[in-house]
Amino acid sequence: MTEGNRTVAAKEWTLEDYIDLALRRKYLILVVFVAVFIIVLAYSFTRPDIYSATVTFSTEMGQDAGLSSVMPYRYYQMSKPVEYYLAVMNSGLYRDKIIKAAATDSILLAHGGLSADETYGLIGRIGLSKEEYSELMYMSVTANDPVVAYRIVDIAATAYKDRSREIQEEEARTTVEYVSKQIALAEENLENAERQLQEFKSKTKFTATNVNDGIIQRLNEIENKVTELATQRQLAQANLNVYNERLGQFEDQISAGLWDFETPEIVQMRREIEELQNKKNALEENNGSARQINQLDGDINERKQFLRDAVLKRSTDTSMSKRPAGETQEVAAYQERKIEEELNLFTLxxxxxxxxxxxxxxRKQHPNMLEHSIELAKLQRAKTVNETLYNFLIQKGEEAKIKAATGTGGVKVISPPSIPERPIPQNTMRQIMVGVILGLGLGFGLAFGMDFIDKSIHTPEEIERYLGLSVIGTIPHIDYLKNKAKATVEKKQVVLAGRKNGHATVDKDINERTFQLLPLLGSKNPLVEAYRNLRTDLQFVNVDNQIKSIMMTSATPGEGKSLNTANLAISFSELGKNVLIVDCDMRKPVQHRIFQLEKTPGLTEYLARGQSLESVVQKTAISGLHLISAGTSPPNPAEMLDSKRMTELISQLSDQFDLVIYDTPPLIAVSDPKILAPKVGTVLLVVRAGKVNYHLVKDAFSRLAKVDAKVIGAVLNGVGTKKGYGYYYRYNYYYNSEYYTSGESKQRRKKSYSKPQLFKTR
Known part of the structure; x- marks a missing residue:
């Protein structure tokens, strides 16, 4: 698909993705599976016994094949398909017959009887099947009572026979009516044919004797001979045209032929050939002797050869002297073929x-002979056809009347039904397996649907696919770590070493984010290691020019940018670096609450009231970590951040501290991050997994791109370690935790307690 100006490749699902989906939506899949499985299980064990009774009957393949020549398709069919029999069973007339018969059946009445609704329900259980390439059909009924199943199928088969007989009677009556109409029409046509034949004979005095005396046959033979000679003549002319075209490709006039020389000798020879040919044709027509015909053939061939040689000699003498030696043989060959074809054409x-x-x-001797013979044959043929059809219809009409009176409907019972002795095996295991498959399928289907609807970002791959932005770090979301730290504070009654009027005090309303700071978590748990990895990756973003300033921002509120700012600063301070956090979120500042420091004086006092830098920089309880809080909330934060004094402050802080991290508001909410991004130079985008729509993240990234901000990457915050979203992240944190905690069980039993740096015992 296309996102903006980028083409986003469709995701290809792997086995890990399916397992990941199952882990993320495991409760949904489990609930759906259990619900479906319980329903199927309850049905399997509470389902009553079902009995089946069957009757076998045969069906006739159709009507007499002789009717196919006179009956239209709607009246005639050689073999009825299964759909025909099903249509009969689904008809209202058939169902009414069963209901009426069941209501008066003595066995059913003795067995308690059936209401019309019960009978109608049993009709829906009637099944019909047909063997392929066979006339056998099977009708079966299932019921909870064996006697009911037996009687209903017997009644259904009887009703089916009766209904089939009624349909056949209706078809037979229609057939008789149709054949009767056809007989009347055929009789009329036959009378017309006989009358036309008699009128023709009386008018022309032409009979079959005239056709049989050989005149018509001889005329047909002559016509065929003329047609044959015309075809041969056209073929010879085509061959001659080919030779002339080939000879015309030469430069000289060499196309002289049989008709180009009019010498007395050649003219006399052509005349003699023509006369001999006419004599031969006359002998063949009058059945002359073979000896005379052979003698004439010899004389004709002798004169043809003489004529050929004479014409060929004269043609060669006039052109060969001018021809190059290399073409002489080819030209002579084509000239000889041309002369031979002209002689053949002359004869034809x-x-x-x-x-x-x-x-x-x-034709002059026998005018109208051919036309009369054709007309006579046509009239005789019409009379014969009408006579045959008339006799055939008379025969079939009688057969149809007999069949209408004696028809059985084409249904014959082969094996009558009997009372079933045992119920149908329920196959409980198969039903349970179907329930398992159905439950899992429905559960996974709903999981896929919810996953498709979910447009939030969950994995680094999605950030790279939608934004083209690399993920520098992933921060896990582990609730028990925060709870453990909170329990430690309460148990040890420790206080945060902040400053309130110069005295260390206990803040009863400690900010929730405080319990997620790295010192409270200990140095060997996965969350601390995640920030160490992020710190290391940032150090290697640009080895030659170490990063001095970082702006932390996010697309929407609540994605954890402030907490990530604090923990990242703590992680860098652990390396002995002099680190400063500047809280630029003047609308909703939180950094002073995280570190339990004063809100004022802060950035607002420095920018608007001219206080000194030393007066607004506060030391935290973390060695090497300082904070400039937001200060008093001003009415115009954007104008203050865009001031010249803010630009000078950024430059001054970069010189005084090893690393300065600016905590800014969300990009979608306000324009403050867009103002600061070009000034700071390096931007880190925080994205909370499973919370923010990727369209919003893309919009935030595009806003930074419009001001030419240098976004070095993203931090994926709150990655679930138990809910899926990738093998790598889940198992990375799992094995990391296992690596650091293995072998420490004995140390945990020791009474000594090592306090984190951030706390002091009361």
Whole structure:
């Protein structure tokens, strides 16, 4: 898909993703699975016994095949499909027959009887099946009582036979009516055909004797001969055109042929060939002797050869002298083929003229012979067809009447039903397995649906996919760590070493974030290690130029940027660095509450009232860590942060401290981070897993990009270590915790207690 100007690749699910989904939505999947499983289990063990009774019957394949030639499709069908029988069973007439028969059945009445609703419900349990390539069909009924199942299937089969017989009678009556109409029409057509034939004979005096005396046959033979010669002539002309085209490719005039030379010798030879050919055609037409025909063939071939040689010699003498030696043989070959094809064409034309003349002569001697013979054949054929159809309809009409009176409906019972002795096996294990599969499938389906609806960011891969921004660190969300620290404070009655009027006091309203500071968690738990990893990654972002200033911000409130600012500053101070936190969230400042310091004087007093830098920098209980609180909330925070004095302060602090971290408001809420980002130079975006919509994070990132802020990466905060969202993060923190806590069980039993730096005992 496309997000803005970036193309975001669709996520490809792996086995780890499916396991991760199951862990994140395990309660939903478990609830759905248990609910479905309990329902299926209860049904399996409380389901009453079910009995099945079956009747086997055969069906006729259809009507007499002879009717297929006269019946339209809607009246005739060779083999009815299963859908036809199901349609009969679902018809209201069939159901009414069963209900009426069941209400008066003596066995059912003796067994307690059935109401109309009960019978109607049992009709819905009637099943019908048909074997492929077979006339056998099976009708079965299931009921909780074996006698009821037996009687209902018996009644259903009887009603089905009756209904089938009624349908067949209706079809037979329709067939008789249709055939009767066709008989009347065929009788009329037959009378018309006989009358037309008689009128033709009386008018033309032409009978079948005229057709049989050979005149028509001879005329047809001559017509076929003319057609054959015309085809051969056209083929010979096409071949001649090919030779002329090939010879025309040469530069000289070499296309001289049989008709290009008019010498007395050649003209006489053509005339003799034509006369001999006519004599031969006459002999063949009059059944002349074979010896005479062979002699004429020899004379014709002899003169053709003489004519060929004469024409070929003259053509060669006029052109070969001008031709290069390399083309002489090719030209001579094509010239010889051309002369031979012209002689063949000459012979075919003579034969065609002869047979055309003979055909015309026959037509003059016997006018209208062909037309009369064709008309006579047509009339005789019409009479024969109508006569055959009429006789056939008479026969089938009688058969249809007999079938209408004696039809059985095409249904014959082969095996009658009997009272079932045992119920149908319930197969409880299969039902339970179906319940398991159904429960898991429905649970995972709902989990997928909720996961699809969830548009929040959960993993570093999603940040990289949607923003193209690398994730520098991941901070786990472990509630028990915070609770453990809170218990430690209460048990040891320790106080925070803050300053109130110069005295260390106990603040009864300690900020909730205070219990999540690193010193309260101990140096060997996963949360501390996560900040160490973040600190290390930041140190290696730019090895040549170490980062001096970092602006921490987020897209929306509540994503943990302030707590991450405090813990990251503590982590850097543990390296012996001189670190300063500047609380730039003048609307809702929290840093002074986290470290239990004074809110004023702070940044507002420095920027607006001209107080000195030394007066607003407060020391915390952490060695090397200082804080400039937000101070008094001003009416115009954005203008103050955009002032020249703020720009000078950022430059001055970078010179005095090893690292300065600026805690700023959320980007979506106010414009303060957009003002500070270009001034500070390095921005770290905090994203809380599972809380913020990725569209909001993308919007926040785009706002920073518009002011050319240098966003070095993101911190994914609150990553679940028990709810899924990735094998790496879950097991990373798990094994990290195992690594640091293994072997410490004995030390935990010691009475000595090592106090964190942030606390002092009262």
């Amino acid at each position: 034309r003579n034969q065609e003229r002869y047979y055309v003349s003979l055909r015309d002569s026959y």
